Amino acid sequence: MSRASREAIADTSFLVDWAKYSKRDVLLKLFEVVYVPESVLRELKLPPAIDWVADCLASDAFALFTETPELEEEARRLMAMSRGKPLKRIDYPEAVCLAAGLKYGYVVLTENGGAYFAPRVLGLSVTVWRAFEVIVEAWRRGLVESLAEELKRYEEETLHLFRRRDWDYAWGLTRS
């Protein structure tokens, strides 16, 4: 996890949850830049997500990512690959992020289950993080104090629940 790129690309499912988190700016300390595809930006209309993303774009912590025809073609190829696999379908916004992650080495930030499992099921060489992995990384770098408290805070503030296996993994980390 710690060897990941210093650049990331975020999809809507990640941003709408993450923007509600009171320690959301910790993301800006983990990455030099977070790209936001135009197709993702079109899906954000309400605060806090749109306000936070606009602020981050203004401060250059985020950058707008414009899809090219080649990237869109790759995204549609990934969507087709996901069909017929034991995998939740990957929708276009997540597929764009995966395609960009593959092409440019960005860490893909998503809460889409299909995109999360895609590297393993489809054999893609791309790093995919959910809020869980972002918070774990922040804890490893000393940006948050208690991993368990932070995960709980995130659950409460965003109405986002982590899986039992993730909690077991987190408990294992804090005990070791």
Place this chain on the structure above:
Amino acid sequence: MGSDEILEWEEEARRLRRERADWEFIEKLPPKLKAALKYYIETGDIYVASRIAGLTVGEFDELRVKARVPSVT
């Protein structure tokens, strides 16, 4: 990563969404929004759910929170 683990993951997420949802609130919604939330509860797919509702993903997420449906990944 086996298909069993993915299926187990999906089932756990679906169960949490079903259990935590405010069904009284959901049942009172207009048909389009109700159908979209039920789709989301079953699949966790916010993008398609937002399309069913005729909303952006951000707008649908607000509805999800009002209906007390957790996102689970």
